[in-house]
Amino acid sequence: MTGAEFLTAYPLVRTDKLDALCRALARLLSNPVVEQIGRDRPLGAVQNHYRMDRVGISYGRYGAAIRFQNPEPKIISQIYPVGQSAEVTVDGTTVVVGRDGGAVVSAHASEYGVLAAPGYERLMLLVDERAACAKLSALAGTCVSGPLTFEPRHDLNAPLARSLRQNFMFLVAQVDAGLVLPPLVLAEFEQTLMVMFLIANRHNCSHLLESDVRDGDERQLRAAEAHIEAHWDRPLPLEDLVAASGLSGRSLFQTSRKRRGYSPFDYLKRARLQEARARLLRREASVEAVTWTCGFRDVAQFVSAYREAFGEDPPPPARPH
Incomplete structure (x- = not known):
């Protein structure tokens, strides 16, 4: 174990009982089943959770070896290692969550299991699939209704993955410092995490984020800028900029960089x-x-x-x- 515990101000459970752990996890995931492997040490389970509107942060630590099963978890999970490594299996693909690798679990994965040695710790970014589809629709300029299916392997050393993790850990640090972030900051932090998550991970709609996009015109760009000027003091969802400009999020960003040299969020x-x-x-x-x-x-x-x-x-x- 690392000795450091995250999200201590937001406890779900501290327990040596499997049924109590399962009840706590059921508040985050659907129908979790946890099995303790061996009885030579106490379960020593700690589960903390910080909830935002469409995104959550979860910390878990387990003193004993465990086997975890949770088919159809109903929420997208990005798993980050903290201490000991573990094997995560998603729909037949087994990933080692350790120093260089994390894992992504789709909300509708028919198989999701974790096999962990004593001392396993992890942080998770939990993303609501409906909200992720809405953000992806805004980025791509086409309706995405899901389900989203993610590649389970997540290379922590890839540049986009590093940026995502840095933003994620910055939020964890802010929460652990006891800061009460204003709704404006929280809403835009949440959007940043969702957009970066969708870009940093491979999924069945990644091609929508990689295809060529058309440039907009000056009128469309000014419409987006006017919306920003009128609403600078509120959370600014990407969806609102898309509606104001009539461009997809990717087209709007491309047009802004070409015509202005910076992005709409700049x-x-x-x-x-x-x-x-x-x-x-x-x-x-x-x-x-x-x-x-x-x-x-x-x-x-x-x-x-x-x-x-x-x-x-x-x-x-x-x-x-």
Whole structure:
């Protein structure tokens, strides 16, 4: 075991009883069955879970060797190793979840099993399949209703996989630090994780994210930018930009990069920085308050972005007389 426990403020169960563990896991997955292998040590199960709207983070630790079965889990799972490795089997494919590899389990996998030695720990990113289909539809510009079937193997060293894991672990660290993230930040973090997850993993609709897309025109791009300007202070779903512009998400991003040299979300970042600068220059809010209200993930990120945009540090709030 690593000695570090994640998501301690969000416990589901701590138990040596298999039935209690199964009941806790059933709150996340459908019909899980856990078998303890050997009785030479206690089960020592710990299960913590942090839930967002369409995404969840789950931490599990098991002191004894276990065998886990969960056909048709009903939710997409990205499994990250923390301590000991384990064998994960998905529809006949067995993957070693360890230092270099994770695993992805489709929501409708007919076979999903885990065989783990004592001390197994893992973090999981849980993604609602309906929400993933909606995000994929927005990216591709065509209706995707599912089911989504994922390649179980996940190379943790691939560039896109590294970016996904870094964002995932950043969120885990924020939660473990006890930060109460504003709804604006949480909603956009959730979208980032879902989009990166869909791009970083192979699935039966990956071809929709790899085909050529047409460029939009200036009118369509300005419609997206106008929507951003009008809604900078709210969560900005990709689906809304697609509806405003009449372009697929991929086409919109391609058009923006060709015509502007940056993405629509870079434009959103600039709009928020301008608003943050105006508030700070009026000395009506602190740097920390502006960070959260203007949709930045943490103060360090905001200060760095502000410095890059304006060539100076954010001004401090006015001192009381």
